[in-house]
Amino acid sequence: MKRFEVLGTGCKKCVTTAESIERVAQELGESIEVVKVTDPAKIMEYQVMSTPAVAVDGTVVHSGSIPDHAKIVSWLKA
Amino acid sequence: MLELFTSLANWLTYDLMGLSPETKLGTSIHFFIEDTTKILFLLVVMIYVIALARASLNLERVRAYIQQKNRLVGYFFGSGFGAITPFCSCSSIPLFLGFTSAGIPLGITMAFLFTSPIINEVAVIMLWSLLGWKFTLAYIVIGMAVGIVGGMILDSIKGERWLKDFAAKAYQNAATEARNHTDNPEMPEAPKLTFQERHQFAKDELKEILGRIWKWVLIGVGLGAALHGFVPDGWFAENLGSGQWWSVPAAVLAGLPLYSNATGVIPVMESLIVKGLPVGTTLAFCMSTVAASFPEFIMLKQVMSFRLLAIIFVILLANFMVVGWVINAISPWLFSGF
Numbered sequence: 249m250k251r252f253e254v255l256g257t258g259c260k261k262c263v264t265t266a267e268s269i270e271r272v273a274q275e276l277g278e279s280i281e282v283v284k285v286t287d288p289a290k291i292m293e294y295q296v297m298s299t300p301a302v303a304v305d306g307t308v309v310h311s312g313s314i315p316d317h318a319k320i321v322s323w324l325k326a
Numbered sequence: 327m328l329e330l331f332t333s334l335a336n337w338l339t340y341d342l343m344g345l346s347p348e349t350k351l352g353t354s355i356h357f358f359i360e361d362t363t364k365i366l367f368l369l370v371v372m373i374y375v376i377a378l379a380r381a382s383l384n385l386e387r388v389r390a391y392i393q394q395k396n397r398l399v400g401y402f403f404g405s406g407f408g409a410i411t412p413f414c415s416c417s418s419i420p421l422f423l424g425f426t427s428a429g430i431p432l433g434i435t436m437a438f439l440f441t442s443p444i445i446n447e448v449a450v451i452m453l454w455s456l457l458g459w460k461f462t463l464a465y466i467v468i469g470m471a472v473g474i475v476g477g478m479i480l481d482s483i484k485g486e487r488w489l490k491d492f493a494a495k496a497y498q499n500a501a502t503e504a505r506n507h508t509d510n511p512e513m514p515e516a517p518k519l520t521f522q523e524r525h526q527f528a529k530d531e532l533k534e535i536l537g538r539i540w541k542w543v544l545i546g547v548g549l550g551a552a553l554h555g556f557v558p559d560g561w562f563a564e565n566l567g568s569g570q571w572w573s574v575p576a577a578v579l580a581g582l583p584l585y586s587n588a589t590g591v592i593p594v595m596e597s598l599i600v601k602g603l604p605v606g607t608t609l610a611f612c613m614s615t616v617a618a619s620f621p622e623f624i625m626l627k628q629v630m631s632f633r634l635l636a637i638i639f640v641i642l643l644a645n646f647m648v649v650g651w652v653i654n655a656i657s658p659w660l661f662s663g664f
Contacts, residue, residue, distance in 0.1 A: 297423075
């Protein structure tokens with residue numbers, strides 16, 4: 249099961265990002281785990297400077313905006 | 327070409343609504359229509375064009391630029407990039423840590439964060455269209471100076487002592503690392519973008535920025551319009567004195583509890599100046615409203631001790647007051663004919 253982490257200090261965009269990942273996963277019938285990471289120290293470890301960012305199984309795949317549908321699908325399919 | 331908006335406002339206010347330009351209501355509504363249509367038009371065009379140009383500018387590259395410079399140039403670059411880099415205030419903590427963990431001195435990072443809310447393309451466009459290029463230029467110089475001087479003071483008192491432990495440790499590690507590798511860090515390559523991608527980026531930026539600020543434009547211009555129509559010319563000069571020293575700290579304090587972004591304050595600024603508030607006092611008020619915001623400070627609490635926050639707060643307020651006094655003193659020749 250893939251583990252998605254949404255990195256961000258808790259702004260609205262981060263919530264939207266987590267929700268859209270969950271929604272797309274449901275559409276595709278994939279079961280995944282989505283966690284919101286708000287701890288600044290953790291975000292620093294990932295070396296992310298613009299949020300919201302997304303990490304899949306510990307690797308950052310996206311940062312700085314709400315990811316679009318196609319991108320989320322590509323992470324789920326990969 | 328911008329006279330088009332005056333004609334539009336004339337037609338809507340005087341012909342369609344049948345108001346007289348002699349009445350207070352008539353002047354206010356005319357001002358509101360002319361300025362909102364003009365500003366919104368300029369914003370749509372300029373935000374799109376600027377976003378096209380900076381589609382390939384990301385924070386990693388900005389950081390590498392700032393890292394390469396020596397200390398003194400660093401403050402200048404920190405503040406300059408703070409002005410031109412798009413970034414939302416919810417990203418300020420990751421940005422702060424990203425800079426700090428790369429060994430960028432606290433003062434340079436803070437120069438970036440101080441200047442960022444004061445100067446951005448929206449503020450510049452609005453100032454330009456409402457107050458002219460001279461004032462815009464002075465505003466940019468002052469905004470950068472506030473960031474640069476604030477950053478220098480922070481470093482001169484070794485502000486990094488009061489960072490939260492994890493942030494201080496990250497900074498120490500990076501500093502040691504930098505001493506062992508004297509060569510400059512590698513510059514991340516600029517992403518190669520097709521025009522289609524740039525257009526997409528610019529379109530998204532436009533939608534996002536406009537969606538965030540349109541109500542501030544309406545509120546700001548609305549307040550400005552009310553001041554314009556209902557406060558007699560020269561009222562401030564008569565009632566608050568013309569540039570007494572205490573009007574500046576009073577303006578800074580008055581701006582504190584008001585939390586707005588530059589978009590909302592600039593139209594108000596224009597009206598205040600026209601009604602006789604001294605330019606320096608007005609600027610001090612504007613900076614205090616825009617740059618010293620409590621939400622921002624509460625966020626920074628995650629990486630700084632309370633003591634450091636308090637110091638930063640005092641430095642900022644002191645800077646605003648100095649700006650106010652200096653500009654009041656030199657404005658007679660700086661803005662002659664203004």
